[in-house]
Amino acid sequence: LSGHVRKGISLGQSWFVVSLVGVCIGLNAAIISIVTAWLSDIKMGYCSDGWWLNQQFCCWEVEGDEVDGCESWKPWTTVSLGRWIIFIGFASALAFVASHLVRSLARYAAGSGISEIKCILAGFIMQGFLGFATFFIKSITLPLVIASGLSVGKEGPSVHVACCIGALIARLFEKFSRSQGHLPCLYKANSALSSSPTGKTREIVTAASAAGVAVAFGSPIGGVLFSIEEMSHTFSIKTMWRSFFCALMATFTLSAMNPFRTGKLVLFQVTYERDWHFFEVIFFVILGIFGGLYGAFVVKFNLQVAAFRRKHLVNHGVTEAVMLATLTAVIGYYNRFLRLDMTAMMAILFRECEGGGNVHNLCLSSSQWSISFSLLLATIIRIGLVIITYGCKVPCGIFVPSMAIGATFGRMVGIMVKALQQNYEKSGMFMSCVPDVPCITPGTYAFLGAAAALSGVMRITVSVVVIMFELTGALTYILPTMIVLLVTKAVGDFLGTTGIADALIRFNGFPFLEKEDHAYNVAVSRVMRTDLLILPDRGMTVKDLEDLLTSTAVKGFPIVSTDGSRKFKGFIDRTEIKYVLERVRNTRDIPQSTTCIFTTQDYDTDSVEMEPASFDADEDLQEGLFSSTLSDDGVNFSPWVNRIPMTVAPQLPLEIVMQLFKRMGPRVIIVEDHGVFAGLVTVKDVLKFIATEKLDHGPSWDERGGL
Amino acid sequence: LSGHVRKGISLGQSWFVVSLVGVCIGLNAAIISIVTAWLSDIKMGYCSDGWWLNQQFCCWEVEGDEVDGCESWKPWTTVSLGRWIIFIGFASALAFVASHLVRSLARYAAGSGISEIKCILAGFIMQGFLGFATFFIKSITLPLVIASGLSVGKEGPSVHVACCIGALIARLFEKFSRSQGHLPCLYKANSALSSSPTGKTREIVTAASAAGVAVAFGSPIGGVLFSIEEMSHTFSIKTMWRSFFCALMATFTLSAMNPFRTGKLVLFQVTYERDWHFFEVIFFVILGIFGGLYGAFVVKFNLQVAAFRRKHLVNHGVTEAVMLATLTAVIGYYNRFLRLDMTAMMAILFRECEGGGNVHNLCLSSSQWSISFSLLLATIIRIGLVIITYGCKVPCGIFVPSMAIGATFGRMVGIMVKALQQNYEKSGMFMSCVPDVPCITPGTYAFLGAAAALSGVMRITVSVVVIMFELTGALTYILPTMIVLLVTKAVGDFLGTTGIADALIRFNGFPFLEKEDHAYNVAVSRVMRTDLLILPDRGMTVKDLEDLLTSTAVKGFPIVSTDGSRKFKGFIDRTEIKYVLERVRNTRDIPQSTTCIFTTQDYDTDSVEMEPASFDADEDLQEGLFSSTLSDDGVNFSPWVNRIPMTVAPQLPLEIVMQLFKRMGPRVIIVEDHGVFAGLVTVKDVLKFIATEKLDHGPSWDERGGL
Structure with missing residues (x-):
């Protein structure tokens, strides 16, 4: 029963998080719009009825074409040259404030951010890019920049701001942040549906990007499609639906706020009377x-x-x-x-x-x-x-x-x-x-x-x-x-x-595989890395391991059998090793000569079949695992070893490996030749290979999707 | 150079095929619309100005509300009861003709066809479902059925008809049909980007389904989205773009034909003056x-x-x-x-x-x-x-x-x-x-x-x-x-x-994996089939092989090493074996005792790196391969053996295997335990397992995409 309740809560939380993200994006967009409109007009003049009114609201009651104001709207000066100078002065000042804020407080707030978010959604990690500083500075500098008259738009940055909101809110909620924790691999394998540890957060960010476009253009469905066509790396109905919901909430909020007092979402409503010929x-x-x-x-x-x-x-x-x-x-x-x-x-x-x-x-x-x-x-x-x-x-x-x-x-x-x-x-x-x-x-x-x-x-x-x-x-x-x-x-x-x-x-030079597939006529064996630091499944001491960790910054290690046959046994992340060592140290003192055990026979084929309840992998369970981690033999890392990473044969064509990266989203793919470890390939290796080999050409017309 | 010309031609052909499909779909839809409109009205009366005019065209010049006609439009009788009887009589007669045609000429023309097309796009083969008879009978019975007044729509069947047109035209063109031929596996692996032999045809059918919805509703973008959301199994930008183009061509054709003489694509144009509250x-x-x-x-x-x-x-x-x-x-x-x-x-x-x-x-x-x-x-x-x-x-x-x-x-x-x-x-x-x-x-x-x-x-x-x-x-x-x-x-x-x-x-009971992912908490080893007919890589005689083929209907065979270690060597399709045997027989007489060789050392790791030109795999090249097929040692099947099918470890969770099927589209996945053949799994095995095990429940709310 408790499983059901938990599931219910987690489900309610999902709805809640997405709604909250949508509402926040809508609110933020409304505020940005209002401030932008005011700042844009301030370059030309001010409202004598109240400094906080922009030209439109200042002249609200007055009918007429929108070119030049009304009586309450006062230009700064009546001298033409003076106007020109004030216009330029405001433009420069606004640009100065904006660029200074960006420079000193959040450098990631510069640019549109769409390229980077595409990479983040594809699995690339950029610390701070979706952080609070970026969100805050980008939100307040955006109106300044638009008002400064620079030939830039607010739609790309809106998407970035929306994604920041999505990531920030998602991180607030345990459910999403927990998925980034150090769960033993068994659980990861079971919950691997979202194909990466940060899958949930990524889905929220994708949905937020849809909402960002939705509020920027007042185009909710356009936002959903944009997130499918441009942003998301893998497409799933669930993500599409999440984007739909998030875009709806954001647009609804914006529409309820009604920042332009026109009651319309449509930016430029036109009804063309005549049909085309x-x-x-x-x-x-x-x-x-x-x-x-x-x-x-x-x-x-x-x-x-x-x-x-x-x-x-x-x-x-x-x-x-x-x-x-x-x-x-x-x-x-x-x-x-x-x-x-x-x-x-x-x-x-x-x-x-x-x-x-x-x-x-x-x-x-x-x-x-x-x-x-x-x-x-x-x-x-x-x-x-x-x-x-x-x-x-x-x-x-x-x-x-x-x-x-x-x-x-x-x-x-x-x-x-x-x-x-x-x-x-x-x-x-x-x-x-x-x-x-x-x-x-x-x-x-x-x-x-x-x-x-x-x-x-x-x-x-x-x-x-x-x-x-x-x-x-x-x-x-x-x-x-x-x-x-x-x-x-x-x-x-x-x-x-x-x-x-x-x-x-x-x-x-971001590590990003383009969505289109190309044929390279090369086997993965030519691309894989073979000069790797490999851990033997038994026989290493804690000291050896720690020395290894300090001597290299490699993010993960393949584990092979000690008997010399180089049979592939699994893969372990650097962070997992550090985490286990630290936890074990906290429990009791271990001598430097303790051996490290990476594979045991306990976790055999059927061990992945567990009760759904154990999915939740809460602290108790982890404690249990830790108590079994330190046996007399040594430190047992095996629960944290991923024994079933994605493996391929060395002869597999590169393009299929690229498809696997794109469609299944693993961080590494192990190359295994009939059970023997042969090498390892990551997206970076693939990109490096493509760049250095300068494979005959860019993608051809046909390959780029030209039908 | 010739490669470039060829590529150019093939590219032009792609454009041409998609355009042609679109135009044909548009034409067909226009004809169906006109006939349907006429047949629907004929139940009530006829036009005295010309029997071929429906009520709308008959009363074209006459203004007024559309409820009841004009002078030229004559009801069959003025007696109310008589009208009722004639109405019913026509309805029954139309339904009789339609159902009789379907029953006697094309049973696949019944129903909407959407379910079946979804399965076909996911890789299921249904001979004749997209054939000419189906197309023709469905096209002519559709107006009859709609006119008969049955509570059915023409949109689903329109999609089926459109897909038939797509498949028929695609088959006409060598490029698409060739991809279904018996190419040696080396080429297949290289051209495996569309992830299945019939990939091209499938893409055209997906595009055609978009065009089908587009013309049925006059909604080109809606059609594209429908093909993404409902029809296609794997999503790619290329397919999306193809659908866009096909839907555009179809809608443009329909719009140029202008079957309703209103000049509008929009079926029910409304402009709501009032906004909502x-x-x-x-x-x-x-x-x-x-x-x-x-x-x-x-x-x-x-x-x-x-x-x-x-x-x-x-x-x-x-x-x-x-x-x-x-x-x-x-x-x-x-x-x-x-x-x-x-x-x-x-x-x-x-x-x-x-x-x-x-x-x-x-x-x-x-x-x-x-x-x-x-x-x-x-x-x-x-x-x-x-x-x-x-x-x-x-x-x-x-x-x-x-x-x-x-x-x-x-x-x-x-x-x-x-x-x-x-x-x-x-x-x-x-x-x-x-x-x-x-x-x-x-x-x-x-x-x-x-x-x-x-x-x-x-x-x-x-x-x-x-x-x-x-x-x-x-x-x-x-x-x-x-x-x-x-x-x-x-x-x-x-x-x-x-x-x-x-x-x-x-x-x-079609073999179709639903788009949503569920967690089953089961390893693939519990689902895979192990009672398989396995071919040894050497030592089998032609007679053994032929006996095997006659004794079983199995569609493909794993090949393992003869040395008893059951090392996995590759996979060969039944059709490929038959094809090679036949071709070899045509070349010269072979004794029944000739041995069959499934693996050689010739095709090693690097052999997949071939010149792009050799992709075309034309007849000359195949001849060359055949001449090397018969050596003194025996019949060499190795070029037709797929040595790099998709393989997974037995501990891999079922849901990841299902994702592989859905996202990468292989027909079989080999289960291999550190190089040793363990079993084989197909979509049918997965579905059978799910059905028989009745795994706790259907998918939960959350899993079905409820955010």
Whole structure:
């Protein structure tokens, strides 16, 4: 019975933890949104009704287009030059504070964090990356950075912040933290379903990443898909469901907080009245190609900037950020599309011309050339700014800047197509347009351009479709969106672009196997490490063992039989050895000459069949094990030896070993030749091999998933 | 160079095959839609302007509500009783033709096919299930069945038809069929990335299933998610992308064909003007509970009906179908919500009351009680009909009937909530409603009820959200939809319901490992088979081998060393042995006493490292291998022996073995104890063990993914 109660509690705890994570993410996102909106407006002026109001709330009662305020909203000065200087001054100051906080308190708060989280979810350990300092500093610097006007988005960092919340809360709860403890291997083998000791925490972090995207875009299902397509390493229905639940809780909380007082989750609600025409597909293809090229271009040059930064700017993070903010403000102030907040700008660009969409003369035929030029300029300048800014030492995401670039370019194409159609109304191509009725909606081109650029730089497709239409509600444009993304993907594949997150993983040399499978035509025996420190199953003294531990930093040791046949007996982690030695020392004094026993016959084949109750592996049980640990023969490590790690034959092709790593998630794979220990392989070995051998090529078009 | 050209061609072929599959699925769906619409209307009358026009096209020019036609549309008779009889007569006749065709020409065309396809995608082989006869008969009987008015949907069968198209086209192309050929194992190991010989075809079938859902609902992204959440066994980004592309092609084709002349993909476009209120969440919870109960109820009783059918009605498929159709027509004729086509009915129920939504007096407060009663009756009767109808020997799906049931129930709840709000306008609960303005939208309750029922019976969540909002475009209701599905899932988990597809898989005893992982606390050594026919690596004569093959139907043989140590040497398939023997016989006469050699030293560790070019494994190369097959020593089978199948240790817990089956997809796993052959395990062994041991319980709430 007690087992049932325990199970019930543990289950309730799971629900509770995920809910709590979701709610916290929602709250945090709401606060960040409110602060960001206020800080963004403070650059231009202040509210005379109350300093804490941003322009929108200050002018709440006043109807009108959103370009320039109301009476209560006072600009800092009426002198144009003065405004410009104050604008720049605020931008630099905000960037300074943000980068200084990051530099002095939490260096991991810099960047978007998506690459690192991908690695963490794949099993890589980065102490502190999901810690409290990172969470706190990233949360408070994010509004500063966005308000500073730097060409960076808050979506990537939001995901990182969300993952921090997930990891922090998960760690608070015993259930999740216990799974990281030093359980004897027998229990681990039994509870190995989540395929790694930190499996539970990882699942929570995956769910949190979904919630992060969900609140950043107001797109709960898009978040779930993003966590599947981009973040999670292995896919399971359970993780998907957890992500769904977490995203729901977060979005619901955000929606209840209602930070924008619009009652909408949708960031840029548009309802396109007109359907699309088949002839437009050729223009959609242009947008798709732009997306692909943009992605390739940005990834390539951003990596070069990153290399430059690593070489020359390591200790100048603050200066760099301030310079960039100043530069952005100086350049951006005089282009109407650059000066505006990127989200606000997209909302304007996505609009239909009918019904108040003619902001900034976007819809006037007479100004079509000047507007197009202005949009083109905004596109080009923004691309340059994104390339130099993304990756600097403040929290920065690339989602929204990419979408903004796509939107300006798309709107430009849209305006040009509209002009074309109006001038050649009679031509065969535009036959399907009804005369004297608007036919082309430039706003949809902006929308599709945004989707293309986002997909081009991240190399994700399905999530982008869902995010885009959760963002806007433009359901009739789902087929065009898919067509555009198809072209974007084809172009990206053709150019061999990797997504920016994966490119940065490679650049930083994190141990991460890409999701796609490649064929290397190499057996695992060529990759495995054979120069290993091996423990004999019997005969080693405690002193030998301790000397070994001090002389090396190796994380785990294979155990082989002492009879010279090198029969493989098991694997033990360094931490487990240290833990057992320490516990034993606490119990009683042991002489240095005590022998260490790594295998006994007691734990035989059937010993894994235990009562479910014993799973819980609580302290009592561990005590029991410890009392049997010290026999007259010596220190018995065998309960902590993993006798059934994943083993493969030396002839197995490398790609299957890589699949095993990816799909089953072991930390090491033992190579065993008919029972004889041959070597050991880890993800790092595989990556080192791939990097050093420079195996003929990168993955081919086909292999990268180009159908 | 030739390798590159070949690769290019093969790549082009992949694209081409997937496109072709998508286009064919779209065409087929368009034809089925048109025929179904015409056949459904023919029960009531005919078009005097042309017999080939259905009511909609016949009355195309005439405006008005869609309940009762126009002048050109003539009912068969003006006598009410006569109409009733003709209606029933048509229904029975259509059901008779459909069931007779299925019975005599393609028995696999019966049912929805989703369960079977899930098994096929997991590696189970069902000859003919995706064959031409199945495709053709299912395509032509589907409109008949839908038109007969049986409480079945066309979505499940559409997926089956789509998968048939995928499999047929894939088989047409050498590339896909070749992967099923008798390649020497060396090549297989190298090209094992798709983890099974029929991997390519399976990927195409997965993509086709996405396209099937996409065209059935006009929901391309919903289709992709359905293929991930429900159909595919292992998830990969590549498969996701292929599904995306295939669904896009299919939907685009369907959209270009425009079978309904509405220019919309969206089946029931609704734009809910009013947002939802937080107090409505409690009513949403009721809908969610309904969904969960409905699912549990239908799955339970439908299985009992299936058992009854198997026992008593095996040879009365045609009679059964005709009886059911007659019964449905007799009962349904007098309830306005049962008589209508289910899709048309849902379109009406989803509507807002404003702007012509008051069809059948659905919105009149004065008739709210009679309408509610009518809806309740429709709900109850339809549930009964679905339980007895789903699974009868005609093509039948359960998606749309479930949604229809949910919609009638939901609308009823909605009407009641509206009445409640109007009577207690002043109560605290309805505070957030603006006075004298409509507050509750009963149509949204119908929408949410449909989502709940669909999710309850299929046990899918994320796909349902996306399908529902691709169906309607009701983006503002995404949070309520998620809340409802959350409750539905919780109720379903609490009641221990499995999705109907999985329940039928179990009922039919197909070898299928469920996606969720359970802990069994058993080592693989207890599950493995040890009473095996084992081949010695040397010393067997051709006669021995042939005798063995005739005496047993076993599909594959482990090979062990002859020296008595039972060292494991490899595994060979029955088909490979037969193939080699046959080929060798064709080359020259071999005496019965020739020895068979299964292992040589030639193919050693490094032999897997071959030039990529040799992958293509074309005929020349095979010839070369064959010439070396017959040496003086005997027949050399070694190139066909898989020396590196997946092996595990006997102590490995069963659940990890199950994960290996699911994630890596091998057909057999060898159990090897330090190099010594111990046994062999297949999915069937695992399932047999689970079934016979009746391991304590079904999966627990937690294990089933209840967070």
